[in-house]
Amino acid sequence: QQQVKQSPQSLIVQKGGISIINCAYENTAFDYFPWYQQFPGKGPALLIAIRPDVSEKKEGRFTISFNKSAKQFSLHIMDSQPGDSATYFCAASTVDKLSFGAGTTVTVRA
Amino acid sequence: DAGVIQSPRHEVTEMGQEVTLRCKPISGHNSLFWYRQTMMRGLELLIYFNNNVPIDDSGMPEDRFSAKMPNASFSTLKIQPSEPRDSAVYFCASSLSGGPVNEQFFGPGTRLTVL
Numbered sequence: 129q130q131q132v133k134q135s136p137q138s139l140i141v142q143k144g145g146i147s148i149i150n151c152a153y154e155n156t157a158f159d160y161f162p163w164y165q166q167f168p169g170k171g172p173a174l175l176i177a178i179r180p181d182v183s184e185k186k187e188g189r190f191t192i193s194f195n196k197s198a199k200q201f202s203l204h205i206m207d208s209q210p211g212d213s214a215t216y217f218c219a220a221s222t223v224d225k226l227s228f229g230a231g232t233t234v235t236v237r238a
Numbered sequence: 239d240a241g242v243i244q245s246p247r248h249e250v251t252e253m254g255q256e257v258t259l260r261c262k263p264i265s266g267h268n269s270l271f272w273y274r275q276t277m278m279r280g281l282e283l284l285i286y287f288n289n290n291v292p293i294d295d296s297g298m299p300e301d302r303f304s305a306k307m308p309n310a311s312f313s314t315l316k317i318q319p320s321e322p323r324d325s326a327v328y329f330c331a332s333s334l335s336g337g338p339v340n341e342q343f344f345g346p347g348t349r350l351t352v353l
Binding site for chain 2: 162171173174229230
C-alpha cells in the first residue's frame with residue numbers, strides 16, 4: 129500500500145509554462161517531505177524539501193506548497209524548460225525511511 | 239567524493255542463477271538503503287541499514303533476497319535463485335542519519351535482467 133499518493137502520472141507542458149504535481153499522505157508522523165528528480169538512466173536526486181512547520185519553500189523555479197491540515201503538498205515548476213523533462217517523485221519520511229510516490233513524468237515541449 | 243558506487247551497472251543472467259549486487263556508500267554516511275524500481279511498482283524500499291545493522295527489511299520480497307553490510311563502506315544484495323520477475327533496476331542510496339537534513343544520495347543503479 130502506497131503511503132504517498134501522487135498525481136498526475138504524466139504531464140506535458142510547453143516551454144515557459146507551469147508544471148504542477150500533487151501529493152497526499154495519511155501518516156501524520158511524517159516530518160520531512162522531499163521531492164526527487166530522476167533523469168533516464170540515472171538515480172533519483174534530491175531537488176527540494178520541506179518540513180511541516182513551513183507552508184511554502186522556493187528554490188529558483190521550483191516551489192513546494194504544503195497544506196498540513198489537508199495532508200497535501202505540491203511541486204510547482206515555473207517557467208518550465210526542456211532540461212526539466214524528467215520523472216519527479218514526492219516522498220515523505222519519519223526518522224530515516226522514505227516512502228515515495230509513484231512518480232510523475234514531465235515532458236517540456238520546446 | 240565519488241558519490242555512491244554500484245556494481246555491476248548491468249547484469250544479465252538466467253533464471254535460477256545467483257546474482258550479487260554491490261554498493262559502496264558515501265564515506266561518512268551511516269545509513270544505507272536498497273531500492274528496487276519497476277514500471278509496475280515504482281520505487282520500493284527493500285531494506286535499510288543504520289551503522290551496518292539492518293533496521294527494516296520488511297520490503298524484502300522473499301527469502302530468495304538477502305542483504306549484508308559487513309562494514310561501513312560495503313554492502314551486497316543477493317538474489318538466489320533469481321527469477322524473471324526480479325528484473326528491475328536496483329538502487330543503493332546512503333545518507334547521514336541524525337543530521338538536520340535526511341537527504342539520501344542515490345547510486346546510478348544496477349539494471350538486472352533475468353532471462
